[in-house]
Amino acid sequence: MSLPTLHGLHRPLGSTGLQVSPLGLGTVKLGRDQGVKYPSGFTIPGDDEARLLLGQARDLGINLLDTAPAYGRSEERLGPLLRGQRDAWVLVSKVGEEYDGGQSRFDFSAAHTRRSVERSLRRLETDRIDLVLVHSDGNDLAILEQQEVYETLAALKHEGKLLGFGFSGKTAAGGLKALEQGDCAMVTFNLNEQAERPVLDYAAQHGKAILVKKALASGHACLAPGVDPVRASFELLFAHPGVSSAIVGTINPLHLAHNVATVARILGQH
Template identity: 75%
Template structure:
């Protein structure tokens, strides 16, 4: 069985090592206001547990969640009991999702409240990486108290690293200047944030890729399989530590792993 176990790589200078693919968990807890081409049903606990077991067996050790992902964090806590050492957990602050609508709060008080709540939900003493869940106004969000609070929480040992899941080059660059990581959109359709990857490569900072497959909309490139083309683009950049894939389909997960593994090994 093809796996990613021997392909883990450093997450910038955080001291963490992550698999080149991470498991996104929005579909574990939220089915409203999501931008996927097809509808889906939130899976039950047994199905999620099987998917987590499969991901771990395939060498995936990075799991991406957020308060804005509905019940994702709350479900992951019990499902990951006894496995905490096997996972690098990424969560977020800033965006809340209630009654079908998002709202944002980047204040110091809410940031601390949100991280403390995520620690309880995830049943852990430390979250490996916490990212600011931007509303698109990246620079305004970073100046609202959230970053100073995340730095304090890191100093307190409640998180190991922090950064921004943003939407602009300016936000990504500022987030990396004093933080550990930027999560950027980078795929066959959207490459505007490439300067953030370039900066990260030059300064030893971490990059996580969101929408790696364009939220399921990855387009064909000269007849090439879009998954292959997507991963070839992403992993050709030295800063790309891991691409988050938000699937709940076991076959898709296995195919993504085998495709990414083949491309990374061929490039070594």
């Protein structure tokens, strides 16, 4: 018996023209193991292990990879790991947050935004990034209303260096504001946290893209005995028409296969 995959279940990423798998692979664990909120520690996988994980993801029908400058060495490792297969992937990266020496710092200026995107292009060894999101520090509305990052991303999109842009925020107000001009909002939405549901509703009504972060509550979801938290989490997400894809940051091949099989069964029923 072959395991279910996500081939044939790809869906539009809002109105960007891109088609993405309903699960995306988050790559923070390829680049950084400090200051990451997971229930247990982990070791950053070596190149061979990372290559196998990416190959497995692709075989399972995943075509969406989520990275960021704040994910340590993630971007610079993905460049060489994805050589010769750029067109098989939809690449999402970020701007605004830098992570260095165990500390995050934020810069939403036009100059830094442009420098950051150019650096991501070099690291990822590509001439375009499919989607660039603003990595918010939590002051969502202030960033969108008072900083130059969003208009700079719009200019970079016009130049062809990115195909879409958006915002990875922490508030419903920020997500709603971000979707007025942007293509995508990345929101927290899971069994424990649903305050950003209005952003999903808006996206569904306006043809915008939603990527869900912390879909499994970063591994912390707990339910009644006998209920599979992974299945319950994904049933909640994919019941909403606004959701394009959920980003899951596992480096465990068994977890990855289980997540894919669960989503394939849920979406195969509709």
